[in-house]
Amino acid sequence: MNDMRTVERAVDNTEARITARDVQVWYGEAQAIRDVNIDIPDKAVTAFIGPSGCGKSTFLRTLNRMNDTIPICRVLGTIELEGENIYDKRVDPVQLRAKVGMVFQKPNPFPKSIYDNVAYGPRIHGLTRNRAELDEVVEQSLRKAALWNEVKDRLHAPGTGLSGGQQQRLCIARAVATSPEVLLMDEPCSALDPIATAQVEELIDELRSNFSVVIVTHSMQQAARVSQKTAFFHLGNLVEQGDTSQIFTNPKDPRTEAYITGRIG
Numbered sequence: 390m391n392d393m394r395t396v397e398r399a400v401d402n403t404e405a406r407i408t409a410r411d412v413q414v415w416y417g418e419a420q421a422i423r424d425v426n427i428d429i430p431d432k433a434v435t436a437f438i439g440p441s442g443c444g445k446s447t448f449l450r451t452l453n454r455m456n457d458t459i460p461i462c463r464v465l466g467t468i469e470l471e472g473e474n475i476y477d478k479r480v481d482p483v484q485l486r487a488k489v490g491m492v493f494q495k496p497n498p499f500p501k502s503i504y505d506n507v508a509y510g511p512r513i514h515g516l517t518r519n520r521a522e523l524d525e526v527v528e529q530s531l532r533k534a535a536l537w538n539e540v541k542d543r544l545h546a547p548g549t550g551l552s553g554g555q556q557q558r559l560c561i562a563r564a565v566a567t568s569p570e571v572l573l574m575d576e577p578c579s580a581l582d583p584i585a586t587a588q589v590e591e592l593i594d595e596l597r598s599n600f601s602v603v604i605v606t607h608s609m610q611q612a613a614r615v616s617q618k619t620a621f622f623h624l625g626n627l628v629e630q631g632d633t634s635q636i637f638t639n640p641k642d643p644r645t646e647a648y649i650t651g652r653i654g
């Protein structure tokens with residue numbers, strides 16, 4: 390189980406996976422994100438926190454071009470994954486989303502078997518050569534999502550028949566099955582009970598040994614438990630970013646302090 394000591398753990402590798410420079414996001418005439426600059430480190434969990442409507446989800450969605458699905462949404466500035474501009478017109482957003490996977494607020498398994506949910510990405514991206522390789526990817530992904538032992542005897546049962554917490558871990562298995570470099574999580578525990586939340590939080594901590602993880606959360610306790618880096622957003626601005634322990638114990642900006650002490654939000 391994680392606890393507040395988690396925040397003291399050092400980030401082993403602070404190399405940036407994603408660099409965002411001068412990013413603005415507009416919905417029609419309304420600006421939702423203002424000149425955001427951030428480096429998302431490898432092999433660490435970065436938490437986005439801030440009051441409702443401050444732009445956390447909007448900015449998260451720019452990192453794998455999920456905003457492309459909203460016609461009125463425009464993204465300006467540059468976002469690079471491993472040095473490559475993800476908004477370059479040569480970049481295929483479907484391929485990008487295999488590298489930058491996403492887990493949503495509500496578990497959303499496909500109406501397919503547990504096996505087929507996890508096999509979906511590897512199949513559409515042609516990542517395996519035969520059934521034995523696909524079986525292996527499915528098993529390893531379910532193991533990484535800490536779900537294998539609970540489902541190994543019913544892989545062909547519908548994914549939608551699992552509990553909410555299991556469904557969310559299935560969605561995590563589905564996201565990791567394409568071996569992404571980055572995993573984006575938009576309030577992944579908000580539909581879960583405390584036990585399932587604790588399991589997913591533990592899992593997030595394990596995932597950071599292989600992936601760069603970015604999580605949007607409304608829970609400051611959760612940010613403190615699972616992340617090593619925290620970015621505080623307010624009214625579309627990225628007000629402050631740094632080590633989670635510093636943000637929570639010694640914030641530099643009065644707006645951050647007001648939020649973490651419960652005076653705004």
Ligand SMILES: Nc1ncnc2c1ncn2[C@@H]1O[C@H](COP(=O)(O)OP(=O)(O)OP(=O)(O)O)[C@@H](O)[C@H]1O
Nearest residue numbers: 416421439440441442443444445446447448459607
């Ligand atoms: N599809 C959309 N069309 C128009 N405006 C949008 C859209 N999605 C978000 N917005 C606006 O962008 C701003 C930021 O919203 P966003 O959902 O990113 O904030 P958030 O910090 O994630 O909020 P919450 O914590 O409540 O989920 C808000 O003013 C919101 O109304």
